[in-house]
Amino acid sequence: MASVSIKGTKNGLLVTLGQGELPSLLAELEERLSGTASFFKGGQVALQVGQRQLSVQEIGHIKALLAQNEVALGTVISEAPGTRAAARHLGLET
Secondary structure (H helix, E strand, C coil): CCCEEEEEECCEEEEEECCCCHHHHHHHHHHHHHHCHHHHCCCEEEEEEECCCCCHHHHHHHHHHHHHCCCEEEEEEECCHHHHHHHHHCCCEC
């Protein structure tokens, strides 16, 4: 089963993508966001992906998914150099 964690921090929300295929994780994230849209509306998100390798397109897709729910992606936290480079390419903090 996919695993998405959403936690509040002093700087906004921390969304952690756990183990699983990216499409399943994104479907779970979308379901969680839409189910409590008013709670997350206007929030700033840090996305934690661990060692997961994400492309510019994949991060862009996540950013768009969050934006549809009026949530802004500000930071990508990753151990993968390629993912950090892709995030910086999109103007995101790493």
